[in-house]
Every structure is written in structure tokens, then in C-alpha cells.
Amino acid sequence: MRVRADILRTYQGVHTWTGIIAGLVLFIGFYAGSLTMFKHELADWSKPVSAPVFTPESHNYQALIDQAIAHYSAQMSHGFSVDLLTDKAPLSWYSQGTARGMKLDNQLQTLYLNAQNELVIQQQSEHKLADLIDYLHRTAGFAGEIGHDQSGVYILGLAAILYFLALVSGVIILLPTLVKTFFALRKEKGASRFWLDSHNLVGIVSLPFHFIIAFTVVIFAFHDLIYGGLTQFYGDEPLFQRGTPAAQSYHIDKLPSLEKQLLAAKNYAPGYEPIHISFSRLNSAMPSAVLKMSNNAAVVRGPDTDYLFLNPYTLEIVNSSYPQGEDSQWGNFVASLFSLHFGTYGGEWGRWGYFVMGLFGAFLFYSGNLLWLDKRFKKAPNKRSTRFMAHLTIGICLGSMLGVAATLLLAKWSNLYIENANYSYLYSYYLVFFAFVAYTFYKGTQPASFWGLIGLVMLCSSMGLSTLIHAVLTEDYFKYYSSIAVDISAAVLAIIFYLSAKKVKDRSTYYSVITTS
Template sequence: MKVRADILRIYQSLHTWTGITAGLLLFIGFYAGSLTMFKAELQQWIAPPAVAIPQVQQTALPSADWQVLLDKALATYPTELAKGFDIDLTSRSPVLSWYSQGSARDLHMDNKIIALRLDQQGAIAVSENYENKFADLIDYLHRSAGIGGEIGHDQAGVYLLGIAAVAYFLALVSGIVVLLPTLLKSFFALRKDKGASRFWLDSHNLVGVASLPFHFIIAWTVVGFAFHDLIYDGLSVFYGEQPVFQRPAANSQTYDLENLPALEQHLAAASQYSPSHKPVKLSFMRLNNTAPVAIIQMINPDGMVRGPEADYLFMQPYTLDILPFSFSTQDGASYSKFVMGLFALHYGTFAGDFGRWGYFVMGLLGAFLFYSGNLLWLHKRMKKQGGPSRSCTLMAALTIGVCLGSMLAVALTMLLGKLLLPVLDNANYAYLYCYYISFFACICYSFWRGAALAAWHGLLGLSYCCAALPLATLYLQWYRADWYSTAATAAVDLMALLFAAVFFYAARRCKKRMLNSESSSVWSLQPEKLQCSTSDI
């Protein structure tokens, strides 16, 4: 297909500058987003579950032991439970919990949770601990790229990533236009014999085109998630005084905890609503209010779910009526199914574990796409100017500092967080300080010593940190015999060893590039090659 040269130049410029301006933010979002595909496993790895208190004798009914615990808790803590509590049906023994400080919303560092269990004599055992928020920190990086501050009721970084997603969409479209004349000829070509730059360009194009549907999905959904409030506010122009969403009628009746139906009835109502789903967690709220609600998390391994891990069923806990905003399995619920589809497409929860692994790999490849795009821009700019200008040197240092710095900061946070867990009551602040200090230290080091040395040292640091993660697991099991590993935590350690090998190989290649780079490159270590010219753009 032929495209006019002037049109190609316009789209090439659009592709370059939209990618450069948004690429570093999106790198953090994609890298952290790939990790959130295994958010539960990472949380279990860094804060291993303790060996549970031996539970009372199991009965034929799965919810029976939880009901025994609930009945005793209602008799002992009626005031606390009336405000709200959670029941996790996936735990090894019955456990009922609620927040004694903080709430489940937002990234609070000082949340405290009271957990009730049954001991061997069937009496209630009480424990109170700070909620570990490591996995939520990774999710925070994914949603906001780690940018603090708030605009309205959401993080400022969410809106910035929404703007970056618009630029990201333009970069995708313009990149396809630029590739159209040679798409069929060079799509699967990886020409290593024509130099490193050509190989990076072929890899960049192959990854971008092969995963194009995935990238379009992410771009559209990020824009929707970031600006949904503005979209709904804009709809008020068409709806006028009519509400956009139909809300349930106000209720003046109050309820009493003594009339709360048994867990068996809640689970039966949930299963009747969707037989293909399995309830895994129940959250009760406002039980002594006029608007009580039970939120039931339900999984469907063979089907699509709306959230990152589960669908959400909203139920009136006393009448067992299904409330609005529940996931829909009914015919004709077009809007609900459309929104459910958007969530599923973004979270990759439409194909079970296969979908999670697929999104994990494509998320990492997406991060590679932005990183390689910056490297290609640097090479082209240096070639055009005959040497490394100030803009090239600064952009190279920023690219290495942000990309490798964000990955190294996460690895260091995992390592330090797990080692400090036994000696800290609240490790959440340690996570925050470790991540941000490591991240900005990597950026400063990159500007101080140059991109070449920072890239080599950063990759070596990543390799050593990843290799140390399984050792931290062994140390923790020796230090605390009552903590145990699971298949999920063992998988995290195995993946850490794999990444350690990959980063070590990349570090060796990086060192070879440093020693053999031409003088017109920011990747050389020779003193005369580190000096910038005064020309800039």
C-alpha cells in the first residue's frame, strides 16, 4: 500500500512525539499492571499466612463453621458487627474480620483489622493487626504511575494516565499508518545483521502490531476509567433532571441483627442468581441502618468476570433481594453487560488463568514498546545531529532512570518488605519509603553517572534483587516456623529466578554495548563521549 510522503512525515512526527511525551508514564503503568495480574499471589508472598488455629470439626455444610463463628461474634460484638464485617470463605479456617481503624477504600497506610477465629475449644480467638498494603501499592502504581496528590476524589495520577492514554491511542494509529507501506514485507522480519538499531526497530514494530488489539483495548478503557465522572456529568445535559442511573426507592424501615438470615440462605440466593458462579467472600455493611447491603464476591473460572478477580453481587441482607449495580446474567441488561465487558477486557478476566498469563506477558511487552520507542528516538536524533546533544543525553538519562528505576524500586521494596515484616507491626510506610527513595535515587544516579553506566548497574541490581527474593522466603520460613509457603508463593520465587537470569543476560549485553559504542552515542563510557554539545531543541 502506498502512502504519500508528506502524509507519512506528518504521522511519523505524531507517532514520535505522542510516544515520547506519554511513554515513561505508560511504562510504569504497564509494568505495574502486568504484576497486578497476580496481585493476590504477590500479597501472599510478601505477607505469608500463618498456620491457622485448628478449626472445629468440619460438617457436611461448607458454611456451617462460619455460621458458628458468626453467631458467637454477633452475641459478643453486636455494635462492631452492625457497622460492617467480612467473611472470607476461602480461608483455611473460619475467619470473620472488620476494620477497627480506617476502611477498605483508598490507599490508607494505618488500617487496622480485627480478626475473629475459633480455637480448639470452639471459643472466639481475637487478633488485631495492621493491614498489609503491598499489593495495593503495586495497583496504585498501575493506576497512577506513582504520582501523588488528588483531584476531586481520585488520584491526580489517574487523570494524567488518562491523558497519556489519549496520546497513546494517537501513537498507535499513527504508527500503523507509518508502517502500512512496508507492513506485509517487514512484519515478521528481525534483521540482526543490519545493526542493533534495525533489530530494535523490527522488534518494536513486531510487538506493536502483533498486540495491537490489546493496546487499543487498554487505551480505550483507561480513558473511560480516568474520565468516567466527567462523562457522566456530560450526560446530564441530555438527561436533564432525570437521573442517569435508576436508584432504589428510599426505605424508612430499620433492621435488627437478630433477624439476619443464616449464611446458608445468602449463599443459596447468590447461587440461584448465577449457578455458574461460586461465592468466595461476603461483606456486610450498615446492618442496623435503613439501607443495609451485603456485597458477595463471586468467581467463575469458566466465564467472564467484571472485577480484577471476581464479580460483585449486591444483596439486601435481610430480604435477600438483588440490588442494582450487581453483575447481570439476565437477558436485556445491555448497559450492565457492556460495562462488565469493559472491565473484563481491561483486567483480562475473560479467559481464566490463561487470560491472566496472557495479559501479564502483553503488559511486559507493552512496557518494552515504550522503552524501545525512546531508544529508537535517541538513536535517530544522535544520527541526525552527528553526536549526542544535550536533549539526547537528558532523555537517555531520564529513560533509564524512570524505566529501570521503577522496576528496581519494586524489586527492592519486595525484598526489604519481606525481610522487615517480622520486626515491623506496620510495614506499609516502609514500602512507600523504599519505593520512592529507590526510584528517585535511580533517576539521580542516571543523571549523575550517565545513562550508559546507570543502565548497566540498574540491570545488575535488578538481577541481584530478583535472585535474592527466594532467599528471603527461606529466611522468613526459618525465622517464623508458623508461616508457610503455598503453590502461589513458590511460583513467585520461581518467576523471580527467571527474571534474575533475564536481567543478568541483559546486563552483560549492556556492558558489551558500553565498551563498543561509537563516539556519537550516549551509551559510551569514554569521557569524551559523555560530554554534551550545547545544541538543543
């Protein structure tokens, strides 16, 4: 296929500058995003071993709820949750903070029945490691808020728009040579050609995935503005179904049994199993119960499960993430967008696929910046702006990965000694990240590349070693066998980082053309 040279030059400029502007922010979003596919496994991996309160077979949820209401009616009327899978205390509510937002000082009151059927209540800090990984994915680490959302969400939304333009322009650039060079990885033509072929191959193979992510990120970032614009065409009819308040307030003493709540959910969604239920506003005219519904053999439209919203007193289904038919077209559309972005609709294979594609996406932005720098250095090797961008690329990309790896390792040990380790996670990430960026500007890209990769090798290797030490200290080998996938993945990444560091040291890769500052 022939495309005019002037058109190719135009789209090459669009592809280059949109990629450069958005690339570093999106690198963090993709790298952290790949980890969010297993964020709960990572959080469980970091938690210290603790003896189960009782086995799931011995749970008497209704007796627990009844005793808790009898003793703590005022607190529970604001809201409480029941986890139907845990072997720890299944009932909890927030004594400080809420489920929304990223408050690191949230406190939970947890309750369970002991062997004598007596109510036991304990206070503990909410473990936020999984939420912090997701926060990094959604905001790329940008602090602050705009309105009711984080500023980083809007920054990533703008970056996703540029990202979409980069994808379209990249396809147009490749059209004339797509068939001939699609699977070509020409090592014999030098490092730059190999990087370019790798960049093009990853970009084209994962193109549908990248279009999905770019589109859904824009939707997530600007959904409020989009909904506001749609109301101008949609009229007075609400975009989403909303429940109507009851004529009078309900009271928690009249709350139907948990068994009835779960039965109503199962009847609405046959084949799905409720695994968690959260109640709120129980002493009001608009009470709510939100159930997480699990089905490993079905398409899931949430991050981990589907969701079902019902009135806990009338047991009427108010809303859900399931397809709602023609009466809720906008709800179905939004649920589908969530499903495409979260990647949980494909089961375990889907999660691993999104994990790998997320890492490939990070590679795409990293390699794109290296290719741009390669051209710039050949034209003007001592240009200050080019050196600044080189330092920024190495500092931000490797710094973000070092920050995450260091935080995961810290979490493994800090949970043993610190009651609320959430702040240590936050400080650890930003301290390592900014320290490495500063080190890159001070020492130059070549030593920073090498020692940054060596640091990743050491941190990833230490994750498996930490697991082994914990297993020996606690004599609970089964617990750590259950998290073996995290340690194996870390070991594989350590090998990849080691091979990359070796190539940097041998000056046989791209960055051998960049001299130290």
C-alpha cells in the first residue's frame, strides 16, 4: 500500500510528539495497571501469617449479626459489611474513615463469635496496599484533587487522548511496510533497528487492547462531563435508574435475615455466588445493600466480581452490573466499558493476558522514547534538551518500578511490626522514586540504567527470599505455598532485569550511545 510521503511525515510527527508527551505518564499507568490484575494476591502476599478465627464451615453469620445489632445498634445502622469467604472476623464497620477515597488512617471494628458463642470485637487498621497500587495505576502518582476526583485521573485522561492519536498515526506510518516487516526483528542491522522492530511488533499485535484501554481511560476520567453533556440530548429522563425513597424510614431492628438477602440475590442471578455484602443507611428511607457476586464461569463486569444493589428491607433489586435489558441502555453500556477495562471478563486467562499486555504497553512507551532519543542524539549528541529527556525517561520509568518493588518488599516486613503500615507504603514509593530520578540526573543515564536494573534484580529476588524466611519463622509453609505465583513472577522479572542490566553494561543496547553527564 502506498501512502504519500508528505502524509507519512505529518503522521510521523503526530505519532512522535503525542507519544513523547504522554509516554512517561502512561508508562507508570500501564506498569502499575498490570499489577492491579493481581493486587489482592500481592496484598495477601505481604500480610503476616495469623491464625484463622474459625473455619468457614463454623460461621454462624446470623447469630453474629444479631448479637452485634443488640450491642452496637447505633454504629451498625450507619453501615457494616459481612465477608462470606474470610477465615478471619467476617463482620466489620468503619470506626474511622469510609470505604471511598484513599484515606490511609481508616480504622475498622471487626467482630466474630468465639468458641463459646460470645461476641469478640477488635479494632484494626485497614490494609491499603492493594488500593495504593490501584491509586498509582489511576493517577500515575500525581497528588492532589480536582473536584471529587484525583488530579492524576484527569492527567491520565488527557494522556489517553494523545495516546489514541499516537496509535492511529502509528498504524498509518506502518501501512506501507506492514506486511513485509510485521514479524521482522532485524538484530543484524543494529540495536536501533531491533528496538524499532520490537516497538512496531508489540504495538500492532496488541493494537485492539490499546484502543480499548485508551477509550475506556478517557471515559473514566471525564465521565461526569460526558454525562452532563448527554443530559442535553437525553431530556429530563435520568440516564441511570435510581431508587425512590420510602414513605417512612426503616430501622435496623427490622432488618430481614442474611439468608433472605442472599436468597434474593441468588434468585436474581442464578449461578452466581454472593461472597460479600455491605449495608448502609439502615435507619433511613433509602437503605442499601451491595453484594459482590462471583461466578468463575461467567463474564464479570467489575474489577473482581459483578455487583448487585438491593433494598435490604423489601429485598427489591435496585440495580446491578448485569445486563438490564432495553430499559437501562446507558447502564449496560457503562458496565460493558468497565468490563473491557478491568479485564476480569476472561477469568484467570484473561487476568494473565491483561497482566502481560500491560507490561507490553509499558515497554511500548519506554521503547518509543528510546527511539526518539536515538534520533536526537545522532543529530545533536550534546543538546541539553535531549539529555534532559533521556534523564527523565530513565529516571521516571526505572524509578517507578523500583518504587513499587521496594514498597512491596517493605510491606512484607512492616506489617509484622507496624500496626498501620499504610503511610510507610506511600513514603517508600515516593522516596525511592524521587531519589532515583535525582540519581539519574546526577550520575547520568548509563550508570543509572545499569544500577537501576541491578536494584530491580535485588528487590525482585528478595521477594522470594522474604517469603522463605517468613515461612521458616512462622513454620507455616502452606500459607506461602499459596502465594507462590507472586514469588515465581518476581523471579522471572528478576531474570529479565538481570539480562537487561548485562546488556547495558556491555554497551550493546540502545543506551550505549548516551554518554554520562
